[in-house]
Amino acid sequence: MMFKVWITPPLVSCLAMALWCGRGPAEERPVSPAWMPADERVKLSFKDDTPIVFVSRSSNSAQWEELRSFWNEGTETVPDPRTGQLVTRKVIRIKVPLGLTAPPVPQENPMTLAKWILGKKLYFETALSSDNTVSCASCHDPARGFTDQTKFSTGIGGQLGGINAPTVINSAYNFRQFWDGRAESLEAQAQGPVQNPIEMTNEKNPEHAWPKAIERIRARPEYTALFQAAFGSPPTRDAVAKAIATYERTVLSGNSIVDRAEMVMRARIDDDGGDPVPIAQDFEKVLLEAVEKKDSHALKALNIGQDEASIKTAAASLARGRALFFGKARCNACHVGENYTDNQFHNLGVDFADGQIPSTSLGRFAQLPLGHKNEDLIGAFKTPTTRALLKTAPYMHNGGEDSLEKVVDFYDRGGNANEFLDSKMRDYDAEAKVYLARAAGRSLDANVKLFGLNQKPIVPLKLNLTPQEKKDLVLFLRGLEGDPIDPIVADPRRFPEFPKKSN
Ligand code: HEC
Numbered sequence: 001m002m003f004k005v006w007i008t009p010p011l012v013s014c015l016a017m018a019l020w021c022g023r024g025p026a027e028e029r030p031v032s033p034a035w036m037p038a039d040e041r042v043k044l045s046f047k048d049d050t051p052i053v054f055v056s057r058s059s060n061s062a063q064w065e066e067l068r069s070f071w072n073e074g075t076e077t078v079p080d081p082r083t084g085q086l087v088t089r090k091v092i093r094i095k096v097p098l099g100l101t102a103p104p105v106p107q108e109n110p111m112t113l114a115k116w117i118l119g120k121k122l123y124f125e126t127a128l129s130s131d132n133t134v135s136c137a138s139c140h141d142p143a144r145g146f147t148d149q150t151k152f153s154t155g156i157g158g159q160l161g162g163i164n165a166p167t168v169i170n171s172a173y174n175f176r177q178f179w180d181g182r183a184e185s186l187e188a189q190a191q192g193p194v195q196n197p198i199e200m201t202n203e204k205n206p207e208h209a210w211p212k213a214i215e216r217i218r219a220r221p222e223y224t225a226l227f228q229a230a231f232g233s234p235p236t237r238d239a240v241a242k243a244i245a246t247y248e249r250t251v252l253s254g255n256s257i258v259d260r261a262e263m264v265m266r267a268r269i270d271d272d273g274g275d276p277v278p279i280a281q282d283f284e285k286v287l288l289e290a291v292e293k294k295d296s297h298a299l300k301a302l303n304i305g306q307d308e309a310s311i312k313t314a315a316a317s318l319a320r321g322r323a324l325f326f327g328k329a330r331c332n333a334c335h336v337g338e339n340y341t342d343n344q345f346h347n348l349g350v351d352f353a354d355g356q357i358p359s360t361s362l363g364r365f366a367q368l369p370l371g372h373k374n375e376d377l378i379g380a381f382k383t384p385t386t387r388a389l390l391k392t393a394p395y396m397h398n399g400g401e402d403s404l405e406k407v408v409d410f411y412d413r414g415g416n417a418n419e420f421l422d423s424k425m426r427d428y429d430a431e432a433k434v435y436l437a438r439a440a441g442r443s444l445d446a447n448v449k450l451f452g453l454n455q456k457p458i459v460p461l462k463l464n465l466t467p468q469e470k471k472d473l474v475l476f477l478r479g480l481e482g483d484p485i486d487p488i489v490a491d492p493r494r495f496p497e498f499p500k501k502s503n
Pocket residue numbers: 123134135136137138139140153154155156161163164165166167168171174176177178179180186189190191193194198199200244
């Protein structure tokens with residue numbers, strides 16, 4: 001007995017006690033700690049554990065070229081850190097889609113197959129909701145581009161939320177999660193819905209939502225061995241969040257027509273020199289390849305004919321659309337980099353049709369702690385990716401635009417004027433004229449709206465796109481649609497074999 005007490009390091013058990021959740025009256029106090037130390041006797045050993053590693057074109061192009069599919073089972077021979085002896089064990093290598101680098105993985109949650117399988121099961125698990133009706137997939141459905149394709153989501157008891165569900169696709173690259181960035185990681189995000197009274201819980205005390213969810217998971221015998229193998233513990237809140245995040249990191253979409261054209265462009269300028277910009281000729285080449293390979297997903301995304309004339313027209317339009325995105329329409333002022341986001345927050349005036357700020361729409365500002373408040377972030381929301389848009393309408397945090405054409409029209413008029421409109425959305429020349437007119441005592445242009453205490457003129461920067469330019473820009477956005485998510489990730493019925501513990 002004495003011995004048993006001593007084998008649990010006192011510090012670790014104190015920590016587990018500190019994370020004991022629920023502070024209600026004694027009879028209500030939930031029994032499961034939110035985190036538990038691993039018991040090495042039940043956890044998969046180093047040799048039995050199967051790591052998941054990302055292979056991207058930029059990290060290891062030779063290996064990347066060799067990998068045939070998204071999900072590849074192989075072996076690796078590596079020293080076991082505990083014994084120093086070389087062991088050969090299974091490894092899953094994920095071929096990161098063209099156009100993307102490997103997503104970042106936090107040091108405290110390395111990717112393993114056991115966690116991934118568990119995470120995938122939990123992603124589709126309705127037992128995480130109080131009445132066993134709602135899972136993550138209810139609002140982030142693989143068949144619907146990992147969204148629910150509605151303006152606002154319906155959660156537990158048919159309740160309607162007040163903000164559009166973003167896609168989980170490529171959320172692995174988000175520097176923060178949620179439209180207002182209030183979660184700093186996928187692990188932190190995954191803990192939100194289970195205790196959200198509109199999404200997954202009907203507990204009167206939201207503090208009880210997690211302990212009760214864990215009790216429901218613990219009551220399912222099929223989970224016991226899986227959690228033990230993956231984490232060396234019974235189900236805990238910490239482990240559930242880690243497992244779901246591990247699964248989400250593999251929901252990746254790339255290899256779009258635009259990514260392919262950029263590859264072709266690089267090969268072309270290596271040979272002939274020139275600017276590193278894909279041109280019509282590059283797009284034509286990849287479109288012809290897509291026709292040849294019968295890549296119906298990419299061609300359907302663009303919604304174009306497959307005859308030579310249609311391909312030529314589409315290629316020219318894609319090249320013009322790209323030039324607009326990175327030029328006249330300056331979309332790249334915010335949608336930049338491999339995942340087409342600057343990882344910042346901007347006020348585009350999405351909710352501000354009449355220039356007034358709804359108190360529910362403070363966006364990032366509301367999440368900034370004291371000492372960090374900045375008015376520029378009032379009404380500012382996270383720049384989302386512009387990849388994988390075709391299945392995720394309606395768009396914007398309020399689901400207010402139901403087509404890409406409408407999104408482009410929104411930007412064409414410069415968004416909606418309001419006191420805190422992002423600096424990148426404003427026409428400073430026009431605003432300067434107002435200040436000059438005011439100083440000279442001339443009357444002001446009646447169209448200019450004045451805001452706030454200081455009667456600040458805010459003039460949205462109009463893009464003045466022609467109808468053809470709008471079409472080109474929309475086609476370019478469609479050209480950012482990537483390959484479908486691999487079935488091993490997207491198909492709720494498909495599971496690889498769970499790693500076994502040897503003796
Ligand atoms: C009832 C619908 C609903 C359920 C259930 C739900 N979500 Fe969400 N999810 C949303 C909405 C709405 C948002 C946006 C909320 C916000 O930004 O304030 C969101 C945001 C997210 C984000 C952030 C994406 C980004 O780009 O910032 C991720 C990741 C996510 N959910 C994953 C999950 C996971 C994992 C679960 C299950 C544990 C889950 N969701 C359950 C509706 C739902």
